[in-house]
Amino acid sequence: xxxxxxxxxxxxxxxxxxxxxxxxxxxxxxxxxxxxxxxxxxxxxxxxxxxxxxxxxxxxxxxxxxxxxxxxxxxxxxxxxxxxxxxxxxxxxxxxxxxxxxxxxxxxxxxxxxxxxxxxxxxxxxxxxxxxxxxxxxxxxxxxxxxxxxxxxxxxxxxxxxxxxxxxxxxxxxxxxxxxxxxxxxxxxxxxxxxxxxxxxxxxxxxxxxxxxxxxxxxxxxxxxxxxxxxxxxxxxxxxxxxxxxxxxxxxxxxx
Amino acid sequence: xxxxxxxxxxxxxxxxxxxxxxxxxxxxxxxxxxxxxxxxxxxxxxxxxxxxxxxxxxxxxxxxxxxxxxxxxxxxxxxxxxxxxxxxxxxxxxxxxxxxxxxxxxxxxxxxxxxxxxxxx
Amino acid sequence: xxxxxxxxxxxxxxxxxxxxxxxxxxxxxxxxxxxxxxxxxxxxxxxxxxxxxxxxxxxxxxxxxxxxxxxxxxxxxxxxxxxxxxxxxxxxxxxxxxxxxxxxxxxxxxxxxxxxxxxxxxxxxxxxxxxxxxxxxxxxxxxxxxxxxxxxxxxxxxxxxxxxxxxxxxxxxxxxxxxxxxxxxxxxxxxxxxxxxxxxxxxxxxxxxxxxxxxxxxxxxxxxxxxxxxxxxxxxxxxxxxxxxxxxxxxxxxxxxxxxxxxxxxxxxxxxxxxxxxxxxxxxxxxxxxxx
Numbered sequence: 001x002x003x004x005x006x007x008x009x010x011x012x013x014x015x016x017x018x019x020x021x022x023x024x025x026x027x028x029x030x031x032x033x034x035x036x037x038x039x040x041x042x043x044x045x046x047x048x049x050x051x052x053x054x055x056x057x058x059x060x061x062x063x064x065x066x067x068x069x070x071x072x073x074x075x076x077x078x079x080x081x082x083x084x085x086x087x088x089x090x091x092x093x094x095x096x097x098x099x100x101x102x103x104x105x106x107x108x109x110x111x112x113x114x115x116x117x118x119x120x121x122x123x124x125x126x127x128x129x130x131x132x133x134x135x136x137x138x139x140x141x142x143x144x145x146x147x148x149x150x151x152x153x154x155x156x157x158x159x160x161x162x163x164x165x166x167x168x169x170x171x172x173x174x175x176x177x178x179x180x181x182x183x184x185x186x187x188x189x190x191x192x193x194x195x196x197x198x199x200x201x202x203x204x205x206x207x208x209x210x211x212x213x214x215x216x217x218x219x220x221x222x223x224x225x226x227x228x229x230x231x232x233x234x235x236x237x238x239x240x241x242x243x244x245x246x247x248x249x250x251x252x253x254x255x256x
Numbered sequence: 257x258x259x260x261x262x263x264x265x266x267x268x269x270x271x272x273x274x275x276x277x278x279x280x281x282x283x284x285x286x287x288x289x290x291x292x293x294x295x296x297x298x299x300x301x302x303x304x305x306x307x308x309x310x311x312x313x314x315x316x317x318x319x320x321x322x323x324x325x326x327x328x329x330x331x332x333x334x335x336x337x338x339x340x341x342x343x344x345x346x347x348x349x350x351x352x353x354x355x356x357x358x359x360x361x362x363x364x365x366x367x368x369x370x371x372x373x374x375x376x377x
Numbered sequence: 378x379x380x381x382x383x384x385x386x387x388x389x390x391x392x393x394x395x396x397x398x399x400x401x402x403x404x405x406x407x408x409x410x411x412x413x414x415x416x417x418x419x420x421x422x423x424x425x426x427x428x429x430x431x432x433x434x435x436x437x438x439x440x441x442x443x444x445x446x447x448x449x450x451x452x453x454x455x456x457x458x459x460x461x462x463x464x465x466x467x468x469x470x471x472x473x474x475x476x477x478x479x480x481x482x483x484x485x486x487x488x489x490x491x492x493x494x495x496x497x498x499x500x501x502x503x504x505x506x507x508x509x510x511x512x513x514x515x516x517x518x519x520x521x522x523x524x525x526x527x528x529x530x531x532x533x534x535x536x537x538x539x540x541x542x543x544x545x546x547x548x549x550x551x552x553x554x555x556x557x558x559x560x561x562x563x564x565x566x567x568x569x570x571x572x573x574x575x576x577x578x579x580x581x582x583x584x585x586x587x588x589x590x591x592x593x594x595x596x597x598x599x600x601x602x603x604x605x606x607x608x609x610x611x612x613x614x615x616x617x618x619x620x621x622x623x624x625x626x627x628x629x630x631x632x633x634x635x636x637x638x639x640x641x642x643x644x645x646x647x648x649x650x651x652x653x654x655x656x657x658x659x660x661x662x663x664x665x666x667x668x669x
Contacts, residue, residue, distance in 0.1 A: 002448045005478050075464060081429050082462035083479035084452035084524075249446070253429040253460075255390075266591065267571050294553035301545045302571045303408060303590075304553045 006085055006093030007100075010076060014069040014097055018105065021065035025057055058112040059149065062105035067157040070098040071164025077251050091248040095241070098157065106150045113149075114142075125149075130215065130224045144226055151233040158240040165247035171254060267302060271310025279319065279330055280338045286330045290320060379405050379440055379453070379525050381426070381558070386435035388421055388582075395421045396582045399435070403526070406556040410573035410590075412566060412651075414659050418582045419562045420459065423530050427456040439526075452480060456528040457515040465504025469514055472503060476518055484521040487551075491517045494543060508535035516544060520551050528560045533568075541565075545572060566652040576651065580659045590651070597654040598634065601627045602644035610644055618657035629657045 037046035073094065080090050113125075123132075127145040135141045167175055214232050216225035265273070278284045293311065297304040311328060314320045319334045342349075358368045381403040388396040396418045403409060413419045424430045426437050428444050428451055437444045444450040463472050477483040492499055495513045506514060512534050519527050533541045549572065552559065563569055576593055578586035586593065600607050604626040615632040629649060640646060649657075 002452075002479070005481075009475055009478060078462040079464065079475070080479070081427070081451075082456075083476055084427075084448065084454060085479060086428070086446040086448045086451055088446050089448050252431055253424060266594070268591075294550060297549045297553060298546045300571075301542075301549065301568075303574050304549065305574055306571065306591075 002085060002089050003092045003096065006080065006089055007096040009080075010093055010097040011100055014066075014101060015104070017069055018062075018065050018101055021061055022058070022108070025061045029057055059109050059153065062109050063153045063156050066098060066101045066105055066153075067160035067164075069101065070094060070157060070161045071167070073164060073248070073251070074168045074254075077168070078253070081253070087249050087251055090251075091245055094248075098161070102150070102154055102157065106146075106153065109149065109153070110146055127226070131226045133223050134225055148226060148230060148233075151230060151237070155233045155237045155240070158237045158244065162240040162243040162247070165244045165251075169247060169250055268306050268310040268313070271296070271302070271307055272313040275311070275314060276319065276338055279334050280342070282335070284330050286332050286334055288330060289326065290328050290330060292327050379558075381526060382438045382441075383422070383426065384435050384438065386422070386425055386432045386437065388418070388425060388430075389433045394582055396425075396432075399579075399582075399584055401577065401584060401587060403558055403560065405525075405558060407575050408552065408559040408561065408573045409575045409577055410566075410569050411560055411562040411577045411579065412655050412659075413562075413579035417579045417659070419579055420530050422579070423456055423458065423528050423560070423562065426528065427451065427454050429456070453524055454526040454528060455480075455519050455522050455524045456530065457512075457519045457532060458530045459534060461503070461511060461515075463503045466502060468502050469497075469499040472514075473499065473518070476522070480522050480524070482523045483518075484523075487521045488517055491520065491547060494547070495540065509537065509540065510535075512536055513540065513544075516547075520547060524557070526558045526560065530562045532561060532563065533565060541568065545569075548572070566655055567650070570651045578655060578658055585658055593654065594648060594651065596633055597629070597631050597649035597651075599627050599629055599647050599649050599653075600644060601625065601647070602641065606641045606643050610638065610641060617654075618660060629653070631658070 034046055037043045073090075076094075077087075077090060081087075085093075123142075123145075125145065127148055131144065131148075132141060135144060167178060170178065214228055216228040217223075218225065275284065275290060278290075279286075284290045291299075293304045293307045296302065296307045311320065315322060315328075318331055319337065320328045321331050323329055355368070363371075383399050383401040383403075386396060386399040387394070399422060411419050411422075421430070425432045426444070428437075428446070431445075439450045439453055442450055444454075467475075473483065473488060477485075488499075491497075495510075495517070497510060497513055497517070503511070503514070512532065513536065516529070516532055519529060519532075533544060536544060545568065548559070561569060561573065570590070573590055575589050576586060577584060600611055602610075603624055604621070607626045607628050611628050611630055614630050614634070616628050617631045618629040620627045631654065634646070
């Protein structure tokens with residue numbers, strides 16, 4: 001099967017980049033402060049555990065590095081179509097690759113979280129602040145936390161993949177315009193909405209309802225249930241994957 | 257071998273003519289192997305099918321023969337047969353043209369004979 | 378037997394029609410020359426054949442199976458194109474490894490042999506190569522893959538005369554050893570006239586000629602002589618162009634000459650080479666288009 005060969009080709013390349021991303025962020029977050037401390041003579045204030053425990057940056061690195069690698073598909077498309085690989089096979093190969101990278105990345109995230117962050121700072125995540133009382137069993141609680149973190153990472157990655165698959169159909173010029181325009185539109189839109197709410201005291205209860213449903217808050221029970229969020233993320237990821245596939249199949253050589 | 261690609265002759269005929277010429281001059285001796293289709297094709301940038309077509313013209317008249325697994329060989333007596341053919345066609349191919357041109361230029365038969373004589377001396 | 382069919386293929390870029398209703402059949406073990414002026418649609422057609430871009434109409438099949446989104450059919454072809462689809466940062470040796478993995482095989486011996494012949498160092502990065510050497514590298518890959526259709530779009534772009542000669546020899550040797558279908562699109566018509574077995578001329582998005590070189594050159598002649606004698610002789614024949622030099626006229630005919638028609642003494646008939654034929658078939662500024 002060609003799919004496995006494509007996966008092998010993509011994985012080799014993308015895994016290297018993921019390792020590189022980890023290396024860069026490790027240096028920026030721990031080695032760089034050490035060098036600064038050495039330079040400024042404040043070495044006694046430097047603590048490796050502090051630097052390591054500061055943020056769970058591995059989660060962000062994993063998520064955004066994989067998202068970027070899985071979205072920047074045009075160069076790979078060019079090489080693969082040159083070698084007689086169809087769009088469908090490229091899509092399947094990329095999904096397998098992304099899946100593998102998520103597994104590896106999540107392993108790194110969880111090691112970082114459970115073996116470094118938790119011992120230093122204790123269990124401190126969005127999950128624990130919302131859902132820690134849902135399951136009283138500590139082990140199940142931890143497992144749920146891990147599952148939710150992987151799902152969140154996946155949902156973000158697949159969303160950006162869908163976005164990237166649309167973006168890759170555009171010319172370089174149109175891509176640049178889109179990438180500049182979207183944040184501006186989002187910010188302007190947000191400001192406009194906020195002002196609208198403040199000035200008109202608009203009640204958007206349905207939006208609140210949807211939001212409270214997704215995060216699983218129930219007034220009666222007075223606590224949060226993580227199941228709706230899990231289901232939402234799974235459905236969302238599936239939908240985004242579907243979008244990605246549609247636009248992968250529209251890829252063609254651009255006239256540049 | 258040489259090919260004049262602007263000639264009015266189709267290329268496969270030129271291939272046959274060139275091989276014939278080479279046999280006549282002794283470049284390809286009788287009962288020896290001539291270059292393969294691939295070699296001719298490669299060297300003169302001619303489609304191998306065209307080269308083969310030209311060679312087959314000669315196979316058909318028995319000037320060269322195919323030895324299985326070895327290649328094409330000049331047949332025994334090929335040189336003399338080519339010479340004989342050329343002699344047979346000498347009047348039509350050369351003399352008739354020469355005389356026509358001589359008449360156009362106003363050269364008399366006597367003068368032409370003298371010139372031919374000079375050529376032999 | 379393997380055949381590639383181009384069925385009613387048309388392509389528009391916006392409002393611009395680049396190809397209209399192309400129908401062609403490429404048969405096994407032939408060397409096709411695809412000729413056309415700049416912008417005639419040759420590259421577009423080759424890109425559609427290999428599923429790099431979508432046609433607006435029609436489809437491509439190999440042995441009846443559509444090539445669209447079909448690995449099995451796509452991997453029967455290799456298109457060497459003018460644009461480069463390899464990464465500049467990749468070393469040639471790595472590209473060869475990856476190509477081997479994706480196509481399933483590559484003739485390593487031939488790759489190394491050709492690299493030596495063309496004096497190409499495979500440790501280099503693709504981005505560091507000159508235009509000529511990029512062409513050479515792509516040609517080496519094209520020759521060495523186990524494909525049934527080798528499609529070459531402007532194969533000698535940037536190659537000097539020595540390398541062009543070498544390439545034609547390599548092509549013919551490779552073709553003799555392992556016959557397969559070649560499609561060569563080029564502007565250097567004279568160089569490939571005797572190499573190709575069939576010629577396809579595309580003009581303004583349409584196929585205007587598709588026949589064996591032998592048939593084509595047998596039919597293409599220049600009829601030269603006094604205007605009245607020429608006009609009389611060519612009456613009713615398919616004339617594709619003419620030139621006047623004083624009282625003399627040269628008419629370019631693409632037709633079978635009638636056996637029963639006497640050729641006047643003042644008129645000479647000479648064969649037209651492929652290049653001259655091409656120029657007359659695709660001259661849309663002058664004489665040839667009068668009749669339309």
